[in-house]
Amino acid sequence: MATCWPALWAYRFYLIVLCLPIFLLPLPLIVQTKEAYCAYSIILMALLWCTEALPLAVTALFPIVLFPLMGIMDASEVCIEYFKDTNILFVGGLMVAIAVEHWNLHKRIALQVLLIIGVRPALLLLGFMLVTAFLSMWISNTATTAMMVPIGHAVLEQLQGSKKDVEGGNNNPTFELQEECPQKEVTKLEPRTQKTQEHHRFSQGLSLCICYSASIGGIATLTGTTPNLVLQGQVNSLFPQNGNVVNFASWFGFAFPTMIILLLLAWLWLQVLFLGVNFRKNFGFGEGEEERKQAAFQVIKTQYRLLGPMSFAEKTVTVLFVLLVVLWFTREPGFFPGWGDTVFANEKGQSMASDGTVAIFISLVMFIIPSKIPGLMQDPKKPGKLKAPPAILTWKTVNDKMPWNIVILLGGGFALAKGSEQSGLSEWLGDKLTPLQHIPPSATAVILCLLIAIFTECTSNVATTTLFLPILASMAQAICLHPLYVMLPCTLAASLAFMLPVATPPNAIVFSFGGLKVSDMARAGFLLNIIGVLAITLSINSWSIPIFKLDTFPSWAHSNTSQCLLNPSNSTVPGGL
Incomplete structure (x- = not known):
């Protein structure tokens, strides 16, 4: 008996996968409707995602089997959801990010910014946060954190001073967090112990600055983190007539100011928590500051020098990256005619190209341009034979670094949303949620954000948004509220996983x-x-209202038009909030 429980614990994931479908079977057997069948699939997948008994991407494949067998959707319809335009945008954006990472352009940007900002305590924290947030806007927050943490710890080692200095009792002139104590008749051990504790707290603060800013920076762009793409895909799937309301430009206008505000507030909070409230000392005002900077500066300079001059490949990636961002912003900006609305428009005046089109175009160019010019080089396998250099981007590089599991996970989420709509589960949920119309919209948004922020601490942010966004869309339709008024803030809240080490890879x-x-x-x-x-909450009730017209109930979201016509007071956000 003593070995029974350890054995069961060792096989817990197998038992969960086998027992959960059987445990939930009464739902579809007793309530034999398409809504119940779809609810069975969603609950099963939600529990498997929460327990991670199966890999997240494997669980995301369940709709391909369950929906056709339960008569919810044809297999051909389900499979289409797994490679929609949003998935193409994700793949194309990541290919460009992989090129940036492969040629060390992100490291050059990071070190250059740190050299400019300096190593005063508060500014050092700010420098690492700004660099990490900016990089995570374009490349994976995991890759950004993995690059920035070693740089941060190398700088910290110099700030602490060499082991020889510590053993000899010499003060390290490179960094001081608190005011110098007046000379007293105390042992040398006490100041050294205090200095070690101060350095330890600063090390903690710098580490948390990096992982938190990696999560915060990802919310600023549509491709910065996967939940943003989940939102775009869900909106396009649930509301096909929305007119591409969520695109790169509109999302940036909404999320970038939010990211800046949150980043600065996080900087102030972490500075107070780990450096104290002596802001004069935190900002490095005092005598001998030049001496204090030298050791840490030397680390950053050495790292930057090791990169050497910019190669042809780096310069090419920089130009293509800037071109990608410009094309994204000018495709369909909304406040002036973009090239997608004019040059590549269909008969209805709608853009035939998407953000995914642009991302794939830039990626294809990277596969064509060689990484060196002139590029002839000796083939190491065949001496005496010349060969061309590899392209800026090669398939081997992409295949090694592309998280294909996220592509499947995105597709599974879109399949769930489509299944909820086809089965009628979305409409059923909407009817059950109509009592929420008596709660002020702003209060509803805050409560939902807190719920998502708590839930995402224990569950993947992609799984969280995948599960909640279709439900939120149904709720908004039922109470005649703009769907984006609740979907946008909850998507951002899914990135607020700051409390637990298991919450995000950066943590x-x-x-x-x-x-x-x-x-x-x-x-x-x-x-x-x-x-x-x-x-x-501030962003969704201020500048996002004119961007997405949140003060009206859009025609493309009407599922129960008669109810909205009978209750016109519910069709707008009261007072524009």
């Missing part, structure tokens, strides 16, 4: 480097979650 990376306890991350992340929800 796990900085935690694995040591020096942090779960209590440290939870204490810093709890208030940051609250700050994040408040910043999101």
Whole structure:
């Protein structure tokens, strides 16, 4: 008996996968409707996603089997959902990000910014946060964190001083967090111990700055983090007539100011928590500052020098990256005619190209341009034979770094949303949620953001948005509220996973480097979650209203038009909030 429980625990994932479908069977057997069948599929997948008994991408494949067998959708219709335009945008954007990472352009940008900002305590935190947030807007937050953490720790080692200095009792002139104490008759051990504790707290603060800003930066662009793409795909799937309301330009106008506000507030909070409230000392005002900067500056300069001059490949990737961003912004900006609305428009005046089209175009160019000019080089396998250099981007590089599992996970989410619509489950949920119309919209948004922020601490942010967004869309339709008024803030809230090491890969990376306890991350992340929800609430009730016309109930969202006509007071956000 003593070995029974350990054996069951060892096989827990197998048992969950086998028992969950059987445990949930009464639902489709007793209530034999398409709505119940779809609910069975969603609940089963939600529990498997929460327990991670199967890989997330494997669970996302369930609709291909369950929906046709239950008569919800044809297999051909389900499979189409797994490679929609949003998935193409994800793949194309990641290919460009992989090229940026492969040629070390992101590292050059990071080190250059750090050289400009300097190494004063508060500014060093700000520098790492700005660089990490900017890079995570374009490349994976995991890759950004994995690159920035070693740089941060290398700088910290110089700030702490050499082991020889510590053993000899010499003060390290490179960095001081607190005011110098007046000379007293104390042992040398006490100041060294205090200095070690101060450095340890600053090390904790710098580590958390990096992982938090990686999550915060991803919300600024449509391709910055996967939940943003989930939102775009769900909106296009649930509301086909929306007129591409969520595109790169509109999302950036909404999310970028939110990211800046949240990033600055996070910087202030972490500075107070780990550096104290002596802002004069935190900003490095005092005598001997030039001496204090030299050691840490030398680390950054050495790292930057090792990169050497910009290669042809780096320059090409930089030009193509800038071109990609410009094309994204000018395709269909909304406030002036873009090239998609004019040059590549159909008979109805709608753009025939999408953000995914642009991303794939730039990616294809990277596969064509060689990485060196002139590029003839000796073939190491065949001496004496010349060969051309590899392209800026090769399929091997892409295949090694592309997270294909996320593509499947995105597709599974779109399949669930489509199945909910086809089975009538969305309409049923909407009818059950009509009592929410008596709650002010702003209060509804805040409550939902807090719920998502708590849920995403324990579950993948992609799985969280995949499960909740279709339900939120149904709720908004039922109470005649603009669907984006609740879908946008909840998508951003899914990125507010700051409290636990397992919440996001960036959190796990900085935690694995040591020096942090779960209590440290939870204490810093709890208030940051609250700050994040408040910043999101501010954005959704101010500048996002004219961007997405949130003060009206759009015609493309009408599922129960008669109810909205009978209750016109519910068709707008009261007072524009």
